[in-house]
Amino acid sequence: MDTEVDYEGLPGGYSTGVNMLAGALAGISEHAVMFPVDSIKTRMQVYSASPAAVYTGIGNAFTRISSTEGMRALWRGVASVIAGAGPAHAVYFGTYEIVKDMTGGNREGHQFLSTSVAGASATITSELFMTPFDVIKQRMQMHNSQHRMVWSCARAVYRTEGVGAFFISYPTTLIMSVPFTAAQFTTYEYLKKKLNPSEVYSPVTHVIAGGLAGGFAAALTTPLDVAKTLLQTRGNSQEAEIRNAKGMLDAFRIIWRRDGLRGFSRGLTPRVLTFMPSNALCWLSYEFFKVAIGAHTSSPLA
Structure with a gap:
């Protein structure tokens, strides 16, 4: 007898x-594809006294970097990611998935609290692992x-600044990432259920919901991302004020003091343009790999 597979929930047969594994493959896909735009975002956020490192927009940054340093410069640090x-x-x-299932997020309807708690829990654990790699990437x-x-790069940072340099931005990263993830997952789950109430596997739904959720969450948390970048790159600054920054x-x-409110929107456009397609790709990849891998490792329940 044919059975219809519920592709969306953990209880549907996916361990x-x-x-x-699906998340790991999705993460690599997401970051690798959008890395050049992320590089431009980082450069636009870094406070530097060098006029050569001041860009007026994405197009200006892309043209100047590619013409003076070569296209490879836009991919520098991708191995760390x-x-x-x-x-x-x-x-x-x-x-x-574990926390969402434990808190009732797989029940019918939009479980706002469950998806928010699950998203925040996921961020706290994953960012502790990812933050040192992010520091290396931005340097x-x-x-x-x-x-x-x-x-x-890791040895140089450790030798000159100590192990604390790899985690100086972790509190700021959490303060940024917890609301980012809560907003992203909640928006994604809401849009996914609205666009695809039958919850059958739908790549178009994952792309649209993932892209809109990523763009919204990215714009919301850009001020914190600017602060995070300043802390993660402080060791390369020639200015004592920046080098001595201790936290958020x-x-x-x-x-x-330097830019007023405008300073907190540095890199907003490339950040949103990075997260919309990368988040769409991440969710598309995640849902695809979850289905593809699950089909070979478990028998879906009716």
Whole structure:
């Protein structure tokens, strides 16, 4: 007898291992494809005294970087993201599915509280793993960065700034990522159920819901992302004020004193343009890999 598969919920036959592997593959796909735009976002957010590192927009940044440094510069640091994104996203999606199931998120209707708690829990665990890789990535993305290899960059940061440099932005990252993830997952689950109430496998639904959810969450948390970038790249600054920043409040004071409210929107456009397609790709990949892997590892329940 033919049975209709519920592709969306964990109880539909997909184990935690399947969700974690699907999440890892989705994370690598997401970050690798959109990495050049992320590089431009990082450069636009970094406070630098060098006029060569001040860009007026995405087009200006792309043209100047590619013409003066070559296209390869836009991919510098991608190895760090790939190394960290797989395990971090495995933890991310695995935690999300477990907590969502435990808190009743797979019941009928839009379970706002459940998806928010699950998303926040996923962020806390995955960001602890990913933050050091993000620090290395941003150091390699900077203008005139001397770092070309992930491990040599990691050794240089450790030697000159200590292990604390890899986690100086973790509190700020959490303060940013918890609302980002809560907004993203809640918006995604809401749109997914509205666009596809039957909850059958629908790639178009995952792309639309994932893209809109990612863009909304990215715009909402850009001010915190600017502060995070300042903290993660402070060791490369020539200015004592930035090098001595101890945390989020110091970063906020520096940004406010230099640019006012406008400073908190640095990199907004490339950040949104990064997260809309990357989030769409991430959810499309996640749901696809979950179905594809699950089909080979478990028997779907009727």
